[in-house]
Amino acid sequence: MDTLLQLLLISLGTITFVAILRRSTRHAPYSPILPTVKISDPAIAQRLLFDHADAFSNRPTRAFPLDFSGGRYHGISTTPYGPVWRTLRRGLTADILHPTRLSLQEPLQREAVEGLVASLTLGEVVVRHSIRGALYMLMARLCFGDGVDARDVRAMERAQMVFLTTYAEVMAIEGSRLPRILHLRRYLRFDAAFNRLSKIVGTLIVARLHQVSCCDRGGGDGGILPYVDSLLDIQVPDDERVDARRMLTVTEMAPLVWEFIVAGAESVASSVEWALAHLVDQPEVQKKLHREINGAEGLVVREEQLRSMPYLRAVVLECLRMHPPVPFQNREVGAEGAALGGATVPAMASMTTTRFTLMASDIGRNSKAWTEPDEFRPERFLAGGEGEGVGPVPGPKEIKMIPFGAGRRYCPGAGMGMVLIGCVLCALVREFEWAPSGQSAGVDLTELDMFFKVMKKPLRARITPRRR
Numbered sequence: 001m002d003t004l005l006q007l008l009l010i011s012l013g014t015i016t017f018v019a020i021l022r023r024s025t026r027h028a029p030y031s032p033i034l035p036t037v038k039i040s041d042p043a044i045a046q047r048l049l050f051d052h053a054d055a056f057s058n059r060p061t062r063a064f065p066l067d068f069s070g071g072r073y074h075g076i077s078t079t080p081y082g083p084v085w086r087t088l089r090r091g092l093t094a095d096i097l098h099p100t101r102l103s104l105q106e107p108l109q110r111e112a113v114e115g116l117v118a119s120l121t122l123g124e125v126v127v128r129h130s131i132r133g134a135l136y137m138l139m140a141r142l143c144f145g146d147g148v149d150a151r152d153v154r155a156m157e158r159a160q161m162v163f164l165t166t167y168a169e170v171m172a173i174e175g176s177r178l179p180r181i182l183h184l185r186r187y188l189r190f191d192a193a194f195n196r197l198s199k200i201v202g203t204l205i206v207a208r209l210h211q212v213s214c215c216d217r218g219g220g221d222g223g224i225l226p227y228v229d230s231l232l233d234i235q236v237p238d239d240e241r242v243d244a245r246r247m248l249t250v251t252e253m254a255p256l257v258w259e260f261i262v263a264g265a266e267s268v269a270s271s272v273e274w275a276l277a278h279l280v281d282q283p284e285v286q287k288k289l290h291r292e293i294n295g296a297e298g299l300v301v302r303e304e305q306l307r308s309m310p311y312l313r314a315v316v317l318e319c320l321r322m323h324p325p326v327p328f329q330n331r332e333v334g335a336e337g338a339a340l341g342g343a344t345v346p347a348m349a350s351m352t353t354t355r356f357t358l359m360a361s362d363i364g365r366n367s368k369a370w371t372e373p374d375e376f377r378p379e380r381f382l383a384g385g386e387g388e389g390v391g392p393v394p395g396p397k398e399i400k401m402i403p404f405g406a407g408r409r410y411c412p413g414a415g416m417g418m419v420l421i422g423c424v425l426c427a428l429v430r431e432f433e434w435a436p437s438g439q440s441a442g443v444d445l446t447e448l449d450m451f452f453k454v455m456k457k458p459l460r461a462r463i464t465p466r467r468r
């Protein structure tokens with residue numbers, strides 16, 4: 001009887017202990033094992049990223065709480081700073097993102113926004129899903145060429161949504177190794193979501209390679225060389241043989257292609273949704289923007305066109321300042337570099353690698369750089385405003401905002417990103433008047449920082465067609 005009681009007490013004690021641990025780790029903030037320094041001051045960010053660029057150009061090679069690939073396969077964003085990174089980045093910027101090639105995307109952009117406008121039913125809309133869908137299709141066509149099947153793209157978009165949801169679940173408990181054991185099921189869901197996504201992307205790459213092997217290369221939409229085709233030309237240093245180079249494998253191409261699609265589709269979709277939310281919230285800004293758009297010819301599909309519409313450009317920049325789609329940007333710095341630049345670092349930083357997290361939202365809302373930084377005021381980017389001359393990517397002299405990062409690892413898709421946000425916003429404001437939903441009081445501008453900064457509650461608005 002005594003033994004039974006003891007067993008019962010031990011079981012009860014264990015259950016209570018595990019329950020308390022589970023509870024206490026459930027909402028632990030993400031705190032990687034490395035010492036971490038948060039940078040919110042634009043002047044310190046400028047010193048780190050430009051004055052000490054050699055030390056501050058490496059990103060963590062582990063973007064996710066699970067290392068899916070044993071550290072071997074990466075997108076450009078997680079490739080260590082060095083020759084492989086340089087080769088991959090040069091490939092992307094020399095081909096599909098080169099300013100002279102961006103104009104080739106014009107027909108695809110037109111098709112994407114026309115499809116988006118046609119997909120919106122009048123009255124109450126929740127616009128996030130339609131915007132994402134249009135952008136996923138556009139990015140997929142840029143990767144796989146015109147043969148890509150809409151059903152495959154939708155499957156990829158759905159798998160990506162599941163991946164982001166499971167990512168948020170895992171990030172909520174990341175912090176030490178203990179939660180992994182206690183919340184194993186979350187990690188397994190996350191792992192399964194990644195595997196599914198990789199399988200879909202891998203299958204599309206193989207299909208494209210098959211097409212390339214039997215037909216001409218570069219036969220994509222309007223003469224665009226699809227990203228997958230351009231990856232065939234890339235030769236990375238071969239780890240196994242000194243001074244030798246080799247082609248990428250399909251497994252290595254998958255994270256590059258996935259990164260390309262997600263970076264474009266998710267960041268642009270989030271920015272457009274934020275912009276529309278502010279336009280619904282501030283009808284006078286929307287009126288002013290509509291006047292400019294209405295007086296201009298056609299859609300914005302090139303950077304020069306965006307420059308010739310200063311108010312549209314100002315709305316886009318103001319949105320990116322307040323709600324940078326990538327809210328944190330990390331750098332990993334060796335023991336010898338951590339003290340450079342004047343940031344306050346923990347004592348152990350002189351003995352180990354330190355993670356520096358650049359807080360893009362704090363930097364864009366710094367009250368020394370911007371007056372009333374929490375106010376949405378596009379006028380600040382017009383001539384005579386405090387943001388006159390501030391562009392999407394800062395130069396080495398001064399940092400005021402970093403929506404596309406800064407320094408050597410800044411976003412290579414910044415030009416394309418700006419044009420795409422301008423293009424989609426221009427079409428949606430030209431075609432529709434955007435008003436608050438009848439079902440909610442005002443616009444809820446609460447942010448949610450997942451992998452991307454999104455509106456916590458998707459924008460719900462009432463749209464009516466504009467009279468022409």
Ligand code: HEM
Pocket residue numbers: 059076077078089259260261263264265267268271324325326329330402403404405406407408409410411412413414416417418421
């Ligand atoms: C609104 C649109 C976009 C935003 C806000 C955005 C933002 C960013 C940010 C903040 C970074 C990190 C920069 C740093 O650490 O300094 C980044 C990196 C990157 N982005 Fe974008 N991005 C956008 C669109 C795109 C597009 C369209 C592409 C490609 C088609 C792209 C491809 C990349 C790549 C490959 C990197 C890694 C660069 C490297 O490590 O060298 N992005 N992006």
